[in-house]
Amino acid sequence: MMDSPFLTPSCPDYPHKLNQLHQPPKRLYHQGRPLSELAPLIVGVVGSRKATAYGxxxxRRLGAALARNGITxxxxxxxxxxxxxxKGVIDELQRDSEAACPLAVLGHGWNFAHPKENQRLFRQMAKWGTLLTEFPPEQPPARWTFPARNRIIAALSDVVVxxxxxxxxxxxxxxGLAxxxxxxxxxxxxxxxxxxxAGVLKLLGxxxxxxxxxxxxxxxxxxVPQPASSRTLPELSDENRELLLLLARHEGDVGPICRELDWSATEIAYRLTELELCGLVKRNIQGQWELLCWDLLGQLT
Structure with a gap:
């Protein structure tokens, strides 16, 4: 997949979604299957280390269901x-090799097996899935490395559970990062x-x-429509193409876009609705517009 032991933001295989972070990883070390083999729709699943049998x-059942339906x-x-x-994903892959491969993001370098109880799972993931870390091989796990890892999980995922x-x-x-x-x-x-x-109830609240x-x-x-990486840019008017580029530049803030283009609020609302119907933008719960097509912006130029 690559000539060097890591990916950088300039590499074509570097995950474009990481560019939405304030500080994208400068290097991504990789083991296992190529990133190009992953299904484009990614669901992050996280939770307690001291989980109950119920959890x-x-x-495990959720992992199997997602993999069975072609979701990373x-x-x-x-x-x-x-x-x-x-383990649920690997269960499904052992039943059906066409199931979606899993992706794990580590909070340390390759030279460390953490936790030790997961060594067998680590080997299975290297065989069946993809392992990523931004840390060089000699970096041990530390308190600060795991929040850094969490931001990568949040950015790579389209949905977090x-x-x-x-x-x-x-x-x-x-x-919160998601x-x-x-x-x-x-x-x-x-x-x-x-x-x-307690944490789940806090999230629901x-x-x-x-x-x-x-x-x-x-x-x-x-x-729902697959992530933009699996689509090509639809036919757009010059005005809507320009609007997409400005949304990316101003991170969804419509105010400066209206001033820059000298458009009325009615016109910009109409054009945003057109882009929303194309699956290129969406309005979040705060009422702000968000791009759903970061990886298609190169097709606008």
Whole structure:
């Protein structure tokens, strides 16, 4: 896939979604299957390291369902929910080699097996899926490396699901970053009063979607348009092409775009609606416009 042991932002295989981060990884080390073999729609699944049997079983079933329907599962390869969801994907791949391959993002370099309990899973992931890290081989796991990893999971994912999380869970960091990046955030409700329910209840209270039925959730994902990377840019007027470029430049802020183009509010609303119907932009819950076609911007020039 590549001549060097890592990808840089200038490499064609570097994931374009990472460019939405304030500080994209300068290097991405890679093991396993090429990134080009991953299914374009990516769901991040994160949760408690000290998960309950209920949470582990649910995560494993969710991983299998996503893989079976051609959706890439992205997680961190930690204990608990991370490991369970990847095991579900591998279960499905062992039944059907056409299932979607998993993606794991590590919070350390290759020279370290962390946690040690996941060494076998690590080897399975290198065989069946893709492993990524921004850290050089000699970087050990540290308190600061895991939040750094979480931002990559959030950026790579189109949707993030939290399965069990305590009040201080790192999964809440991932969910918060995903929300900041205008990704959909879903949470699987757990038993009130249990330690692993506090974070999930917090997410649901702040507007996360409630995931009650895995099959319905997966069906809803495969009914929506695939990520822009799997599409070509539709026919657009010169005005709408210019609007897309300005939305990218101004990060969805319509005010300066109106001033720069000297358009009326009615005209810009009309053109934004046209772009929304093409699946190129969407309006988030804050009322701001977000691009859904970052990787297609090169086709505008």
């Amino acid at each position: 582990l079983a649910g995560a 599962v992205c997680s961190g390869l930690a204990m608990g929910i991370d490991a369970a969801v990847h 939290v399965v069990e999380a305590g009040a201080q869970s790192g999964s809440l960091i991932t969910a 929300n900041d990046l205008s990704r959909e955030v879903w949470a699987v409700p757990s038993f009130p009063g249990k330690p692993n329910s 702040s507007g996360a979607n409630m995931l009650l039925d895995f099959d319905e959730f997966v069906s809803s994902l495969i009914q």
